[in-house]
Amino acid sequence: MIQLQTVLLILLAAIVALALVLFQYYYKSKRKGKLQVILSFLRFSAIFGTILLFINPKFTKNEYSLEKPNLVLLADNSSSMTSEDKTQVISDLSSLKNNVGSLSENFNILNYRFGADLSNSDSLSLTEKSTNISKALASLNEIFTGTNTAVVLFSDGNQTIGEDYEFYGKRQKFPIYPVVLGDTTKYEDIAISQINANRYAFLKNKFPLEVFISYDGKEKVSSELQVFMDDKLVYKEKVSFSNVSNTKIVSTQIEANSVGMKNIKVAVTPLPNEKNKVNNEKLLALEVLDEKTNVAIISTVQHPDIGALKKAIESNEQRLVSIYRPDTDLSKLQEVDVYILYQPDASFDKVYKQIQLRNSNSFTVLGTYTDLNFVNKIQNNFLIETGYPVQELFASQNATFSKFDISDFSLEGFPPLVSDAGPVNILGRGEPLLKVRIKGVDMDQPLLTTAEEDTAKHAILVGENIWKWRVQNYRNDQTFKSFDAFLGKLILYLSTSKGKNRFVLDYSSIYNNSSETKIKANYFDEAFAFDSNASINIKVENKSTNTSLEVPMLLKDGYYEADLSNLPPGKYDFVATVTKENLSRSGSYSILDFDAEKQFSSSNYSKLNRLANNTAGKLYFPDQMDSLVMALETDSKFVPVQKSKQIVVPLIDFKFLLGFIIAALSLEWFIRKYNGLT
Template sequence: MQLQTVLFILLAAIMALTVVLFQYYYKSKRKGKLQVILSFLRFLAIFGTLLLLINPKFTKNEYTLQKTNLVLLADNSSSLALEGKAQAISHFSFLKDKVESLSDNFNIFTYKFGGELSNSDTLGLTEKSTNISKALAGLNEIFTGTTTAVILLSDGNQTIGEDYEFYGKRQKLPIYPVVLGDTTKYDDLAISQINTNRYAFLKNKFPLEVFISYDGKEEVSPELKVFMDDNLVYKEKVALSNVSNTKIINTQIEASTVGIKNIKVTLSPLPNEKNSANNEKLMALEVLDEKTNVAIISNVQHPDIGALKKSIESNEQRLVSIYRPDADLSKLQEVDVYILYQPDATFAKVYQQIQLRNSNSFTVLGTNTDFNFLNNIQNSFLVESGYPVQELFASPNAAFSKFDISDFSLQDFPPLLSDAGPVTILGRGEPLLKIRIKGVDMDQPLLSTVEEDASKHAILVGENIWKWRVQNYRNDQAFVEFDAFLGKLILYLTTSKGKNRFVLDYSSIYNNSNETKIKATYFDEAFVFDANASINIKVVNKSTNTSLEFPMLLKDGYYEADLSHLTPATYDFIATVTKENLSRSGSFSVLDFDAEKQFSSSNYGKLNRLANNTTGKLYFPDQMDSLVTALETDTKFVPVQKSKQIVVPLIDFKFLLGIIVAALSLEWFIRKYNGLT
């Protein structure tokens, strides 16, 4: 407390005492205890009031020691186990013990990572993927705004995610890599990638593209072989050298039988090649015995036509052909779905063929559509005409039940153009999307399905759907969401009539390192999603005939079975809704591919560049003592003592005010009680 404040308090006491002496004792003839009590109460009231005005305070300093955070980040992927699991764990334990000696200067944290970052101080070296950049990004988020150093124990081989060398240029924390694994460079052949379609059609040839790389000095000529279901279907000698160290092999393989085909591509190993695991790669594709033929019929040239063709053909099971309405009708005999783009009177013969064949159709309206002709030629819907051209925004119909559209987002989608009026659905219709005009939701369909006794139809009330596909790319850098949405619509139009209440979503091919999951959507008889259903799935290994059965778990709007624990093989499965005995079946293959086995040595060069980009330094296991010493002596990581000054009022304002009120009240009561004025 300052001396000035102390003097003010003493002065306040003297002033209060002076006032009391003047009021109660100066020229006063009264004596006794009553006079003393009254004068004391008056002194308390006056002195308390003066203390409130002075408001005395005192300050105190609190000191804290702020340490640097030191993160021990360990690679838990199986690639480290290839060089000796015990040795890698031993290096980790040794460094962890060494780092503990720095606890006086550092707050020590231990994390491990594979595909994801986790807080743990034990290693199992069982992760099937490595994502170093994601682990570093997670640490940046956890320790943002603090002084932190990271010791990274890894072989530097990353299998998924952003290249950590480039991510290091944006890295905020200094990285000190410790290189684990073999640092010796060996001659090595590798099949780095295989590209092919996911589907092929029976009796057709499908393309196969193989990328080969070579790390060595001598000229070599390994033999490339391609097997399909263990049958040799292609082979070729490949010439490689230290100058020409990459090759791309392109070939065509015939799909002779239906089903899932396992494809194995191999390279004959070098005489002294240490890692031959990357000389072989497996993949699979499904051979189909039929495909969906879609015909787009139009009299006008419009970007929508190209967008529809590209989107529908993104699924290799579908083939799209473009015709004018005056085309020879014999060419349309094998069509499964007719897309009628802005029909007019020239479409009369096409509509007659659709009605004769009870075919399914998808009608797209626009500013060139003849609405009078359209209303007269078919009985599925009526369109009012005579409206001006206007912009129609889309609003999803959450109650749509024909198929799942929950994954389709309309965020930032541009409007469609149309001069059509309200559309009246005459059959059993259900809108997928509704119209929104100038921010107002209209109870009118923008995209709707219609079911008749023997056919299905869809109608889109507007042109420029190509802009939706472009917007999907702007949002996600891919067309996947839009193409999947349109693909579901085409699939709905090509399947047999009737509503499907139990729908499965799965892939026919899974990599062993990927998440193998099967999703299911189930609706009750009112076609409302049933969140209380009991769905079981039975999976049978076709090679061993062993089976597993377990329930599918409820997620956000769907059911899911996580099958990522399955070993590589081909499986059949059947999913059953127990209370209705409703079931769906299928098959899939899990490939035997381990990305962690593709490396023959550690990538210390990339780790060194990461260290340089983050003002860190690279170390090897025999230099751990030097690493600990460098961290201990680095001035950047010296603990910082911080002080905080706290100002505390000497007297509680409310408490003192209460004393003043009590003293004055008690003095008044005593005076009145004793008849004093």
């Protein structure tokens, strides 16, 4: 629509242009004829076009559209749904989509389904192994943000992963109308809801097991909790429940007697009339490791330091300390992980040679009985300055030490160590833990330091009487714990001397179900840069059926991955190989036969009802679909809205009009010059 003001301006522009032309070409002019008319028309066109550029006339156009609210039909696609539920959902979806009334006229009807994630589809397979209702609702919030939307949720209300959807509903932006599926009858049910256990245990140690048991019923009942390890009963306990006391936590410790992967079954005996017995037991697996660290203290002198070292190191049951003289038969030292060389002298020659031959780890303690010249000659990790008198050396912590955390151990007020050794120079890669403090002055020389040589690790302590530190720790804290933990960290650092590995696997020894089974790998070139062009294959063999599968590992974002989610439950061995090099890694894992979706005997309609109330919706049952349709049709929140959009369109094209003006003026000038006019 062109405004009246614009029309008047255009008319005024034409009058002004005509007046100027009449004045220029006809006022007091004696020329007549066709040429005068052409020139005056060209001048009129140029002046009129120029004025139009300033006026820039426009007209407006209104476009109208009808915006319908969205009706999202969200269906549960998890395996907890039965074939009867599937038939019911298909019937209800068809009824809502093909509704001939105002429902289909007033709503944009969209179909989604969900399990662990949301997907845009109306076909149901009921194969999803997990249910995450809160994630599905959160995804819909992102998709339909800023729109008028209602959600009809078809589900049994049983969620296995993710945030509790009942509480998420308080943040939900759209009203939810749950349609309850499944069996709504409440049955007496006793279930193992959760088990807490470590993934690993150490041989001859006890590992903790925490079992959460729940009861759904009104009567007082009793049952028995049983724990089986590799089908052998290792623990049992009577448990009782009532309508008031309907949960119980049982904590126990199970002893690991043998090395290897252990299958553990935790079960509660079913109630006499219990319908769902699937949730009465849970399976898990853990790996028992023989991680005993053998430490040898080798010395020619008797000193209280030796007893203090042995007690501190053996405070961790996974470490065994043996004391030897340097002339001991070397065959007894073949299984040693860490050698502690206490005040070595020339008699340690064979021991040092064995350490070098085995590329073993060592911890050297210097003192007043040490032959420093021999130590300098026999090894290439440290160079100790000699010729110093016996002196007291206090310790100060190196705040920048990065190999492991030493911040929990304070040396404030600790007595000094005694030594006649001078400053220690590290010949390889090393880092001091403690530095020397003499007469209150911090010296830039190590008191306790580490050094690394290829894959071997070494440490040296410049002083004896460390037993006084352990006593001082007890005096301060009434426990040896802090000192023992500090020394334990040092021994752990020395006993784990694995060098850089160009081919590294990341996997779990236990997978709860097949969908979680993925093995990752990192492969580096000789410069230890990630190689994204490698070809890696993995061969997996089922121990029970002796069947094998070989698949390539695919490149992901900075790693390689093999997706083995199609494998059935069982025990598997695997070998991953880099095809262009002679590099391979092997391992084993177990897939447990666990389906969280089978843990429920009836639908959780009470939680769905609270979700509906929290979102200003309402709960319905499958036989109430007509009531749901009527509620949606009559709700004033879901009325289609007519929206208008005003479009402003310019009447002229700026570039075209400017070109026309230039053309008119140019043609006028040319005609005037051609005819000899000024």
